[in-house]
Amino acid sequence: MSKPVRRLVLLLGDHLDLHSPHLATVDPERDLCLLVEARAEAQRVWSHKARIALFLSAMRHGAEALRQRGLRVEYWALAEHPYDDLVTAVAAALRRFAPQRLALHEPGTWALAEGLRDLANAAGTEFELWPASQFLFTREEFQSWAGAQRQHRMEFWYRHARRRTGILMEGDQPLGGRWNYDSENRHSFGKAGPGWLPEPLAFAPDAITREVLTVVEREFPDHPGSLAHFDWPVTMIEAEAALEDFIAQRLPSFGSFQDASWPGAVWLYHSRLSAAMNLGLLHPQRVIEAALGAHARAEASLAATEGFVRQILGWREFVRGIYWRYMPDYLEENALGAEQPLPQFYWSAQTDMACLRDVLQRTLDYGYAHHIERLMITGLFALLLGVAPKAIHAWYLAIYVDAVEWVELPNVLGMSQYADGGRVASKPYVASGHYIARMTGHCARCPYRPQERVGAKACPFTTLYWDFLIRHADPFARHPRTALQWKHLESLDAATRAEIQQAANKLRETWAKGV
Incomplete structure (x- = not known):
């Protein structure tokens, strides 16, 4: 007969700090650690294969480290349980182990935190929520x-x-x-x-990671991205080595x-x-x-x-x-009234715009792009085009290996898309193709010209930038931090403005059709 369980300690994929002071209180005789691979966590958004693999590999390595520490560990891999989502799996674990308490660190998503709290209350199980340990402030x-x-x-x-x-x-x-x-x-x-x-510094996949890569290819074959370049740190030891390499190099x-x-x-x-x-x-x-x-x-x-x-x-x-x-209202913010669908090329990198093609292809290959590429290339284009905030949010959450909702959502809806109306950023971060020409090497390899607003060679960033200024003149023409930028509109006569807006609408119609 198995030992009775005092606390069922749920370890989430984004809470693998084995040095957490709360994890140090886990009693190997009375407590049980539970880690669950839940299919819905990879499918809630159409997650990049590398993102799925990183979470699963880090979880499996973390479970092994806990076992070596002498703790009791229950690990439910994808093929070993019938539960699609995490809350349903934890409900089954509560029935099976009948713990006095369900303990975990604060989840990284509002919906999961509420779902687990409601589950514990319905089961009559005490809910022990620990502060997340991977931050400097509570x-x-x-x-x-x-x-x-x-x-x-x-x-x-x-x-x-x-x-x-x-x-x-x-x-x-x-x-x-x-x-x-x-x-x-x-x-x-x-x-x-x-x-x-x-x-x-790269980290060659070990036996555990190689098995995970096989599982991801088998279980999520139609998901975006590649695993060919997977070399992320998946343990605390590897993460420390990656830090030392960055500091030195x-x-x-x-x-x-x-x-x-x-x-x-x-x-x-x-x-x-x-x-x-x-x-x-x-x-x-x-x-x-x-x-x-x-x-x-x-x-x-x-x-x-x-x-x-x-x-x-x-x-x-x-x-x-x-x-x-x-949260949770933050997810519904749309201060600029953006409703355009996300262009299909965000998932395929099939576009003749050199900057977007390069950044999107590298994103698909590695699950990574640095912060300015996210803000001022992929994010800027979505903002200028007028993509619905929840659509671009879902893409960022799906496509980058470091994406967890607590960090991704304010970055996208607030900083990148200005959908929160200024809670995060004091102004919309908008720029024309000139910015990309100045800060990158993409424009020299592009068929479009950043200085042109309309015409066959006009850079879509530039066309959409001037269209953005026209569409949103009312709130920003007198804004203390944007008035100078919007003042440039004074140089455009009515005919030029109409030509720009016509060109921008044609771009939107084209990409709304999935071209």
Whole structure:
């Protein structure tokens, strides 16, 4: 007869921090750890094969590490249980093991958190919710800060967080006398390109990962993306090695070129650590300390170090706080009234626009694109075209290996699409093809000309940019942060405006047909 279970400890795929202080309270004699591979988690959105594989491999490695620690582990692999979704599987586990309590870290999605809480209540099982361990601040700390703010801006949060932690501070002043070094971190590679680039440390699939790759190809054959390049860290040891490699090889140049893009260049100087952090394999405190150490050893400039730290201490913590503050209503936001369907080429990369073709193809190949490519290429195009926010949100959640709803949704609906009307971003981040020509090497390989607004050679980004300015003149022409940009409309006469809008509508009609 199996031992009675005091706590059923549910470990989710994005909560694999084996150093969590709450996990340390698990009693191998009285508690049981449960990990479940649920088909619906891969099908809720049409998930990239690499995203599915990363979650499953990290979960299986985590389960093995827990067993080696001496804990009781119940692991339900895809083919070993009949339950399609996670909540249904946990309900079955509650019936089978009859625990006194269901314990877990805060899930990364509002719907799952509510579903599991409702399940425990219906079963009469105590619900023990632990704070998520892969963050620097609790949800309550953020809400306390947010409640005292008139506007929720990342820059305000970032300064608060630096004062609270002492990170990059000298007393109550920022190290170096400046809060950020954006002006020094916006370089492009120029016409010559980036030259030699240090390749990030790769992790060859071991036996567990190879089995997972086989399972994903068998169980999800029609899902987008490729597994040919799968080399992500899937354990805490590998994640630490990936961090050390980034600090030594790419952090010194990260700041200068964090906003640049180049055809065929997947990683550039980016860390590719977000997936490991979002799964709980690498704690943000450790990442920040490593970056600060490089600066202290004069191996990375203050500008590069601050630019990287801001992504973690500032932006990552901020968007998580925004997500939990405004869900579930946040998912329905659509301040600009965007209703266009997502073009089919987002799933196939079959487009003659060089920048989109390159970034989309690399996304399908690797499940990755860096933050500016997401914001100012794939995201910008969807914003200018007027894609429905929930449609582009579903694509981002599906297609990137590091996507978990708490981080993806505010980034897409708020920062990228301005669908929340300014809760995250103070203005829509819109630009014409000129921006892409300046910051990337794509335009030299493209049949379209970024300086042309209409005509056969007109860059669709440029056409749609001017159309965006025309369509949304009322709310932004007098906005303090956008008035100068919208003032450019004054140079267009009525005939030119009509020509631009006609060209933009033709583009929308074409892509709405799935062409």
